[in-house]
Amino acid sequence: xxxxxxxxxxxxxxxxxxxxxxxxxxxxxxxxxxxxxxxxxxxxxxxxxxxxxxxxxxxxxxxxxxxxxxxxxxxxxxxxxxxxxxxxxxxxxxxxxxxxxxxxxxxxxxxxxxxxxxxxxxxxxxxxxxxxxxxxxxxxxxxxxxxxxxxxxxxxxxxxxxxxxxxxxxxx
Numbered sequence: 001x002x003x004x005x006x007x008x009x010x011x012x013x014x015x016x017x018x019x020x021x022x023x024x025x026x027x028x029x030x031x032x033x034x035x036x037x038x039x040x041x042x043x044x045x046x047x048x049x050x051x052x053x054x055x056x057x058x059x060x061x062x063x064x065x066x067x068x069x070x071x072x073x074x075x076x077x078x079x080x081x082x083x084x085x086x087x088x089x090x091x092x093x094x095x096x097x098x099x100x101x102x103x104x105x106x107x108x109x110x111x112x113x114x115x116x117x118x119x120x121x122x123x124x125x126x127x128x129x130x131x132x133x134x135x136x137x138x139x140x141x142x143x144x145x146x147x148x149x150x151x152x153x154x155x156x157x158x159x160x161x162x163x164x165x166x167x168x169x170x171x172x
Contacts, residue, residue, distance in 0.1 A: 031147065035109045038143040042105065045139035045161055046132040063089045063099060074106060082106050097127025097137075104140050117144035134164035 059067075070085035086103040093099060104119035120140040128134055142157035 031149070033147070035111050038147060039105055039108055041143055042108070042136055042139040045142075046136045059096065059098075060093055063093045063096065066092070067099065067102065070102065070106070074109070079106055079110050083110070095126050097123040098133060100126070101133060101136050101140070105136075108140060108143060111147070113144040113147045117141050120144070130164055130166040132164075135161050138164065 066085045066089035070082040070089070073079075073081035073085060083103065083106045086099060086106060089099045090096070090103065100119050100123035104116045104123065107113075107116035107119060117140070120137045124134070124137045124141075127137065138157050138160040142154045142161070145151075145154035145157060
């Protein structure tokens, strides 16, 4: 009895089965969201209207100057320069949640997802738990997690955004 046809049939069957197994493996979708689109999502989540309570702290003049420099550099596309100016501002006022958030947003633009989330978390710990800045913190955390493919963790961050909204006092 010639075993060659049986061997060829078995080999062909194994290849066909191997092809079936590999073709049914789930393909992970590629996230094509750009850092600028992620920042736009943060801006949209922050929102702002005149009916909401929004507390703004007084700031050191040197910190304000560095924030203005950072904003100019960011608008000019110099993200490294913006990060450096904000890092200097944080040396002067390390607990300023707004500066931490601005630095987190620059990290988001630089696609440094872990840094963006870490800075936003620190801002949440030190800052107000209400208002547009609070929503920016949580939206930055959400976008950082989405960028890393952590959808479940991003959902929990997104849930925190709504808790940041407190209606203002209605005056008659």
